[in-house]
Amino acid sequence: MNGARRRYAILAPGSFADARAKTAHGVIRYAEDTTVAVIDPDCAGKCVRDVLPYLECDAPIVATVAGALAFKPTSLLVGVAPPGGALPASWRGEIAAALDAGLDVVSGLHESLGSDPEFAAFAQRGKTSIWDVRLPPAVPLFSGRAYEVGARVVLTVGSDCAIGKMTVALELTRAARERNVRARFVATGQTGIMIAGSGIAIDRVISDFASGAAEAIVVEAACDADLLFVEGQGGINHPAFAPVTLALVFGAAPDALVLVHRPTRTVIEHFETPLLSYRQLIRIYEGLCASVKPARVAGIALNTSDLSEAEALAQIARARTETGLPAGDVVRFGPHRLYDEMAGAFADKTQPLGRASAVQ
Amino acid sequence: MNGARRRYAILAPGSFADARAKTAHGVIRYAEDTTVAVIDPDCAGKCVRDVLPYLECDAPIVATVAGALAFKPTSLLVGVAPPGGALPASWRGEIAAALDAGLDVVSGLHESLGSDPEFAAFAQRGKTSIWDVRLPPAVPLFSGRAYEVGARVVLTVGSDCAIGKMTVALELTRAARERNVRARFVATGQTGIMIAGSGIAIDRVISDFASGAAEAIVVEAACDADLLFVEGQGGINHPAFAPVTLALVFGAAPDALVLVHRPTRTVIEHFETPLLSYRQLIRIYEGLCASVKPARVAGIALNTSDLSEAEALAQIARARTETGLPAGDVVRFGPHRLYDEMAGAFADKTQPLGRASAVQ
Secondary structure (H helix, E strand, O other), X not given: OOOOOOEEXXXXXXXXXXXXHHHHHHHHHHOOOEEEEEXXXXXXXXXXXXXXXXXXXXXXXXXXXXXXXXXXXXXXXXXXXXXOOOOOHHHHHHHHHHHHOOOEEEEOXXXXXXXXXXXXXXXXXXXXXXXXXXXXOOOOOOOOHXXXXXXXXXEEEEOOOOOOHHHHHHHXXXXXXXXXXXXXXXXXXXXXXXXXXXXXXXXXXXXXXXXXXXXXXXXHHHHHOOEEEEOOOOOOOOOOOHHHHHHHHHHOOOOEEEXXXXXXXXXXXXXXXXXXXXXXXXXXXXXXXXXXXXXEEEEEEEOOOOOOHHHHHXXXXXHHHHHOOOEEOOOOOOOHHHHHHHHHHHOOOOOOOOOOOOOO | OOOOOOEEEEEOOOOOOOHHHHHHHHHHHHOOOEEEEEEOHHHOOXXXXXXXXXXXXXXXXXXXXXXXXXXXXXXXXXXXXXXXXXXXXXXXXXXXXXXXXXXXXXXXXXXXXXOOHHHHHHXXXXXXXXXXXXXXXXXOOOOOHHHHOOOEEEEEEEOOOOOOXXXXXXXXXXXXXXXXXXXXXXXXXXXHHHHHXXXXXXXXXXXXXXXXXXXXXXXXXXXXXXXXXXXXXXXXXXXXXXXXXXXXXXXXXXXXXXXXXXXXXXXXXXXXXXXXXXXXXXXXXXXXXXXXXXXXXXXXXXXXXXXXXXXXXXXXXXXXXXXXXXEEOOOOOOOHHHHHHHHHHHOOOOOXXXXXXXXX
16 A cells, blocks of 8 residues: 555445444544445445445445555455454455455454465555554563653543444544644454554454553554544453453553443343443452552543434433442544543553563 | 373473463463473473472473473473563574474464474474474454353453462362352463363453353353353453453453452552552453443452462451452462352343443
């Protein structure tokens, strides 16, 4: 791509309208690359705005890669993140067709498309390439270098997966920049990396090194920023993904946390584990931080996208009352008010309980 | 090896006498395979008993693989687990010499020896093979299957790494069997796998799947046992390794926990993070379990190996007083008393807060 912006055709077969396509939605909304078409036979004939008005995008939705080529994409982006990250067999033909047509392919699946011999052959034939966003670089063990950075580090944590931790980090970064703070978004998952152009998918790192990977991206991002908003992952009582959450809580060594919650969610997605209350979540996140490097929850960012405005305001008021903390919906009402209310808490640099020495 | 027991030469250059060689010590003590020689130039000329009497082993210590061949080993075991798991360059020649002599090589390093072209060539020349113990099989995401097993699951958790969580699980398994309980040790790290002959090194699993890997080995082990003792990893406030710890706390879905502690340890190894008190540890481990599947700490297993007997008894008394729980050192005083005191707590089968449905 030689530094030029991509023109994306986004593959989201059968799922563009729902939360499974959160990668597609995030890239359309926040990436500087342009989306020129979406591929989903279930919505073909409509445009993005017809299906999801909030994305404010007029790209057409078509049924196949062949149909998308009329809109001159440079790249096919796999816009769905199925649990476990394996490639559904039915998508293979579309990906092969894109490579054959010379599009580069950007994928956040666990499964590496670049190491698939068939795709590699198609990429060679189409003189193009595959970017497996989720494949992490080699990273060292956590060493304590994150304790030494000058930037203040804010981590978004949540009550569950797929509720808006990345979006909150992006919106708060924007608000901070508009307040003339040298703020930077730190991507830790595939969609965030596609948006930011850098980062490490912590969930794809070998678990011994997950904390070290979080540290590595914080140390790197802190070189040219004063305030980092690190994209959180999972949830601390998620039976499957909590280890990834904890890798960020300890590895990113945050100075403050922002708690993200979707009030209509009552159980962990795909499980029946009840979601914790605000007070339980604050106690458990702050309790873990207190055992290594103290950090407090600075405020509550609510995702009220499936509530009326009156209901949203009521939920925000409830969060404020229950926790005594600033609360708001940074998408619905913009990030500035919540950012300004939390900015004082972001200004403090905390210290680890013990200074870490390098692991030998 | 065709099912025959191995005769090990154990490679531990420059470190057999210290804790870096914990893999060597664990295998000598607990594996059914025989250790016929140890390779460590620093101790050459002595025997194992001279250096570490508690291992009760008369195998000679020699300087090189060439020197070990006189004792007719079938296998070279890499007996040291350096942080990060990479292969020190100076060991390459010894490993190559072993392969060239026809020994199979058993390694628990993160770095796969089998995929090293030079070692692969030596293995082919020596008509032998390499077992990379730490390389995990493909595992599914955590699904909640662990909630359905009939066996009761006990997980050893700890205040830090390298304090005896594996040893406690092994000793309690032995005690349970001697009480005619169908008990089984479940290995989750390289040394445990070398001892048990099966298991998955959770720290080597991609973090998204770490909880699923813990579930997979529990489900498999529960097929022919009524009581499982799962080897814990790391510590819940370990800045680098706590994600692995949490993968076991949620993924193994324990019914009870045994808390392992070494009283002389005051900070997390290689860091300056203070160790948590018994009450803090119990609160944090039980608090996490309470958010998914409740489990209580059944007792405290102390590692008093660096204390006098009087000091050890005082520490055990202190642990009992501070926690109101059974406490003991299962190595120093044998596992039976502590096992018997905890057996009632092991008899209860707990239930998750919500019944998990399969991840789609």
